Amino acid sequence: MTIKEVSIDQILPIRQQVMWPDKPIDFVRVPEDEHGIHFGLFVEENLISVVSVFIRGQEAQFRKFATLEQFQGKGYGSKLLQYIFDFLEEKNISRIWCNARISKAGFYQKFRMKETEITFEKAGIDYVVMERVYESSDF
Template sequence: MWPNQSIEFIKLEKDAEGSHLGLFVGEHLTSIISLFQTQEGVQFRKFATLTEAQGKGYGTQLLTEVFKRYSNGSVSRIWCNARVEKAKYYERFGLQRTNKTYRKGGIAFVVMEKLFCS
Protein backbone atom coordinates (compact mmCIF):
# COMPACT_ATOMS: atom_id res chain seq x y z
CA MET A 1 0.00 0.00 0.00
CA TRP A 2 2.89 2.31 0.68
CA PRO A 3 5.52 1.14 -1.86
CA ASN A 4 7.35 4.46 -1.91
CA GLN A 5 7.62 4.80 1.86
CA SER A 6 10.38 3.63 4.18
CA ILE A 7 9.96 0.61 6.44
CA GLU A 8 9.78 3.03 9.38
CA PHE A 9 6.62 4.57 7.89
CA ILE A 10 5.01 1.14 7.67
CA LYS A 11 6.04 -0.22 11.08
CA LEU A 12 3.52 -0.18 13.90
CA GLU A 13 4.47 0.20 17.53
CA LYS A 14 2.75 -3.08 18.42
CA ASP A 15 3.80 -5.16 15.39
CA ALA A 16 5.42 -7.77 17.66
CA GLU A 17 2.05 -8.34 19.37
CA GLY A 18 0.18 -9.04 16.13
CA SER A 19 -0.36 -12.13 14.06
CA HIS A 20 0.93 -11.78 10.54
CA LEU A 21 -0.45 -13.99 7.77
CA GLY A 22 0.74 -14.36 4.23
CA LEU A 23 -0.52 -16.04 1.09
CA PHE A 24 2.09 -17.58 -1.14
CA VAL A 25 1.69 -18.25 -4.84
CA GLY A 26 4.34 -20.84 -5.48
CA GLU A 27 7.35 -19.54 -3.61
CA HIS A 28 6.30 -15.88 -3.79
CA LEU A 29 4.70 -14.05 -0.89
CA THR A 30 1.80 -12.38 -2.69
CA SER A 31 -0.68 -11.07 -0.07
CA ILE A 32 -0.24 -10.14 3.58
CA ILE A 33 -2.42 -9.11 6.49
CA SER A 34 -1.68 -8.28 10.13
CA LEU A 35 -4.17 -9.02 12.91
CA PHE A 36 -4.29 -7.30 16.29
CA GLN A 37 -6.59 -8.63 19.00
CA THR A 38 -7.78 -6.35 21.79
CA GLN A 39 -10.69 -6.31 24.21
CA GLU A 40 -12.69 -4.63 21.43
CA GLY A 41 -12.13 -7.50 19.00
CA VAL A 42 -9.72 -7.95 16.09
CA GLN A 43 -8.40 -5.19 13.88
CA PHE A 44 -6.78 -6.10 10.59
CA ARG A 45 -4.12 -3.82 9.20
CA LYS A 46 -1.41 -3.86 6.58
CA PHE A 47 -3.62 -5.80 4.17
CA ALA A 48 -1.88 -5.72 0.81
CA THR A 49 -1.34 -7.68 -2.38
CA LEU A 50 1.52 -7.23 -4.82
CA THR A 51 0.48 -4.80 -7.53
CA GLU A 52 1.03 -7.31 -10.31
CA ALA A 53 -1.12 -9.90 -8.51
CA GLN A 54 -4.09 -7.67 -7.72
CA GLY A 55 -7.46 -8.58 -9.16
CA LYS A 56 -6.74 -12.32 -9.08
CA GLY A 57 -8.54 -13.09 -5.80
CA TYR A 58 -5.50 -13.60 -3.60
CA GLY A 59 -6.43 -10.86 -1.13
CA THR A 60 -9.99 -12.16 -1.05
CA GLN A 61 -8.73 -15.64 -0.17
CA LEU A 62 -6.64 -14.25 2.67
CA LEU A 63 -9.40 -12.06 4.08
CA THR A 64 -11.90 -14.94 3.80
CA GLU A 65 -9.56 -17.02 5.96
CA VAL A 66 -9.44 -14.26 8.57
CA PHE A 67 -13.23 -14.14 8.79
CA LYS A 68 -13.41 -17.94 9.03
CA ARG A 69 -11.00 -17.86 11.97
CA TYR A 70 -13.04 -15.33 13.92
CA SER A 71 -16.66 -15.99 12.93
CA ASN A 72 -16.95 -18.74 15.56
CA GLY A 73 -17.90 -16.27 18.31
CA SER A 74 -14.37 -15.84 19.68
CA VAL A 75 -14.59 -12.08 19.08
CA SER A 76 -17.46 -9.63 18.99
CA ARG A 77 -16.03 -7.32 16.35
CA ILE A 78 -13.64 -7.25 13.40
CA TRP A 79 -12.65 -3.87 12.02
CA CYS A 80 -10.22 -2.07 9.75
CA ASN A 81 -9.23 1.37 8.57
CA ALA A 82 -10.24 1.18 4.93
CA ARG A 83 -9.32 3.51 2.13
CA VAL A 84 -12.61 5.20 1.26
CA GLU A 85 -12.16 4.18 -2.38
CA LYS A 86 -11.98 0.48 -1.31
CA ALA A 87 -14.95 0.50 1.11
CA LYS A 88 -17.22 -1.40 -1.30
CA TYR A 89 -14.70 -4.25 -1.36
CA TYR A 90 -14.94 -4.64 2.41
CA GLU A 91 -18.73 -4.41 2.32
CA ARG A 92 -18.65 -7.72 0.41
CA PHE A 93 -17.37 -9.29 3.65
CA GLY A 94 -20.15 -7.76 5.74
CA LEU A 95 -18.19 -4.82 7.10
CA GLN A 96 -20.12 -1.58 7.49
CA ARG A 97 -18.85 1.98 7.39
CA THR A 98 -18.78 3.87 10.66
CA ASN A 99 -18.80 7.65 11.04
CA LYS A 100 -15.07 7.63 11.95
CA THR A 101 -12.88 8.98 9.16
CA TYR A 102 -9.39 10.44 8.85
CA ARG A 103 -6.62 11.21 6.36
CA LYS A 104 -3.07 9.84 6.25
CA GLY A 105 -0.48 10.47 3.57
CA GLY A 106 -3.11 12.32 1.52
CA ILE A 107 -5.46 9.31 1.53
CA ALA A 108 -8.99 9.34 3.02
CA PHE A 109 -9.85 6.44 5.35
CA VAL A 110 -13.04 5.22 7.00
CA VAL A 111 -13.25 2.80 9.92
CA MET A 112 -15.31 -0.23 8.90
CA GLU A 113 -16.54 -2.97 11.18
CA LYS A 114 -18.44 -6.21 11.39
CA LEU A 115 -20.18 -7.02 14.66
CA PHE A 116 -20.83 -10.58 15.78
CA CYS A 117 -23.58 -11.54 18.20
CA SER A 118 -22.35 -13.32 21.28
Protein backbone atom coordinates (compact mmCIF):
# COMPACT_ATOMS: atom_id res chain seq x y z
CA MET A 1 0.00 0.00 0.00
CA THR A 2 1.28 3.43 -0.97
CA ILE A 3 -0.21 6.91 -0.48
CA LYS A 4 1.07 9.77 -2.60
CA GLU A 5 0.08 12.97 -4.33
CA VAL A 6 -1.61 12.37 -7.69
CA SER A 7 -3.00 14.47 -10.53
CA ILE A 8 -6.61 15.52 -10.90
CA ASP A 9 -6.84 13.44 -14.07
CA GLN A 10 -5.94 10.30 -12.09
CA ILE A 11 -8.67 10.78 -9.50
CA LEU A 12 -11.63 11.91 -11.61
CA PRO A 13 -12.56 8.41 -12.83
CA ILE A 14 -12.68 7.07 -9.26
CA ARG A 15 -14.71 10.05 -8.06
CA GLN A 16 -17.22 9.43 -10.81
CA GLN A 17 -17.39 5.65 -10.45
CA VAL A 18 -17.90 5.75 -6.67
CA MET A 19 -19.87 8.93 -6.08
CA TRP A 20 -21.93 9.68 -9.17
CA PRO A 21 -21.70 6.80 -11.68
CA ASP A 22 -24.81 7.99 -13.50
CA LYS A 23 -23.46 11.51 -14.08
CA PRO A 24 -20.89 12.78 -16.61
CA ILE A 25 -17.31 13.09 -15.35
CA ASP A 26 -17.54 16.89 -15.27
CA PHE A 27 -20.19 16.52 -12.54
CA VAL A 28 -17.50 15.32 -10.11
CA ARG A 29 -15.17 18.25 -10.78
CA VAL A 30 -15.09 21.16 -8.37
CA PRO A 31 -14.04 24.67 -9.40
CA GLU A 32 -11.09 24.61 -6.98
CA ASP A 33 -9.61 21.34 -8.32
CA GLU A 34 -6.72 23.12 -10.00
CA HIS A 35 -5.69 24.57 -6.62
CA GLY A 36 -6.13 21.41 -4.56
CA ILE A 37 -3.72 18.77 -3.43
CA HIS A 38 -4.94 15.37 -4.59
CA PHE A 39 -3.94 12.16 -2.84
CA GLY A 40 -4.35 8.57 -3.83
CA LEU A 41 -3.94 5.25 -2.11
CA PHE A 42 -2.48 2.51 -4.27
CA VAL A 43 -2.61 -1.26 -3.71
CA GLU A 44 -0.24 -3.19 -5.96
CA GLU A 45 0.13 -0.05 -8.11
CA ASN A 46 -3.65 0.23 -8.61
CA LEU A 47 -5.28 3.48 -7.49
CA ILE A 48 -8.21 2.49 -5.26
CA SER A 49 -8.97 5.47 -2.98
CA VAL A 50 -8.75 9.23 -3.53
CA VAL A 51 -9.27 12.51 -1.70
CA SER A 52 -8.65 16.17 -2.51
CA VAL A 53 -7.47 18.76 0.03
CA PHE A 54 -8.00 22.51 -0.20
CA ILE A 55 -6.03 24.68 2.22
CA ARG A 56 -7.15 28.25 2.90
CA GLY A 57 -5.09 29.96 5.57
CA GLN A 58 -5.33 27.93 8.76
CA GLU A 59 -8.29 25.87 7.55
CA ALA A 60 -8.48 22.90 5.22
CA GLN A 61 -11.37 21.17 3.57
CA PHE A 62 -11.16 17.68 2.16
CA ARG A 63 -13.53 16.83 -0.64
CA LYS A 64 -14.48 14.03 -2.97
CA PHE A 65 -13.19 11.24 -0.72
CA ALA A 66 -13.91 7.98 -2.54
CA THR A 67 -12.82 4.35 -2.39
CA LEU A 68 -13.62 1.82 -5.09
CA GLU A 69 -16.54 -0.32 -3.95
CA GLN A 70 -14.67 -3.64 -3.97
CA PHE A 71 -12.10 -2.16 -1.54
CA GLN A 72 -14.57 -0.52 0.86
CA GLY A 73 -14.79 -1.85 4.38
CA LYS A 74 -11.18 -3.07 4.37
CA GLY A 75 -9.58 -0.06 6.09
CA TYR A 76 -8.04 1.57 3.03
CA GLY A 77 -10.18 4.70 3.20
CA SER A 78 -9.40 5.03 6.91
CA LYS A 79 -5.67 4.82 6.18
CA LEU A 80 -5.96 7.52 3.51
CA LEU A 81 -8.01 9.81 5.72
CA GLN A 82 -5.59 9.36 8.65
CA TYR A 83 -2.75 10.24 6.27
CA ILE A 84 -4.59 13.46 5.37
CA PHE A 85 -5.15 14.38 9.02
CA ASP A 86 -1.45 13.78 9.77
CA PHE A 87 -0.44 15.81 6.70
CA LEU A 88 -2.63 18.74 7.77
CA GLU A 89 -1.60 18.56 11.43
CA GLU A 90 2.05 18.92 10.34
CA LYS A 91 1.00 22.17 8.66
CA ASN A 92 -0.61 23.36 11.94
CA ILE A 93 -4.04 23.63 10.34
CA SER A 94 -6.50 24.74 13.03
CA ARG A 95 -9.70 23.43 11.43
CA ILE A 96 -10.31 20.50 9.10
CA TRP A 97 -13.78 20.13 7.64
CA CYS A 98 -15.82 18.34 5.03
CA ASN A 99 -19.31 18.07 3.60
CA ALA A 100 -20.26 14.55 4.69
CA ARG A 101 -23.13 12.52 3.40
CA ILE A 102 -25.35 12.21 6.46
CA SER A 103 -25.34 8.44 5.96
CA LYS A 104 -21.53 8.46 6.41
CA ALA A 105 -21.29 10.81 9.42
CA GLY A 106 -20.48 7.92 11.78
CA PHE A 107 -17.36 7.11 9.76
CA TYR A 108 -16.01 10.64 10.20
CA GLN A 109 -16.80 10.65 13.91
CA LYS A 110 -14.14 7.93 14.29
CA PHE A 111 -11.65 10.65 13.33
CA ARG A 112 -12.89 12.98 16.09
CA MET A 113 -14.91 15.04 13.64
CA LYS A 114 -18.12 16.57 14.94
CA GLU A 115 -21.31 17.43 13.11
CA THR A 116 -22.12 21.13 12.82
CA GLU A 117 -25.62 22.54 12.51
CA ILE A 118 -25.08 23.16 8.78
CA THR A 119 -26.92 20.73 6.54
CA PHE A 120 -27.89 20.83 2.88
CA GLU A 121 -29.08 18.70 -0.01
CA LYS A 122 -27.39 18.21 -3.36
CA ALA A 123 -28.74 16.05 -6.17
CA GLY A 124 -31.05 14.21 -3.79
CA ILE A 125 -28.35 13.46 -1.16
CA ASP A 126 -28.43 14.97 2.35
CA TYR A 127 -25.16 16.38 3.73
CA VAL A 128 -23.87 17.74 7.03
CA VAL A 129 -20.77 19.88 7.50
CA MET A 130 -18.40 18.08 9.85
CA GLU A 131 -15.29 19.54 11.42
CA ARG A 132 -12.34 18.88 13.66
CA VAL A 133 -11.07 21.99 15.41
CA TYR A 134 -7.65 22.06 17.05
CA GLU A 135 -6.68 24.08 20.07
CA SER A 136 -3.11 25.38 20.19
CA SER A 137 -2.45 22.81 22.95
CA ASP A 138 -3.20 20.00 20.46
CA PHE A 139 0.07 20.58 18.60
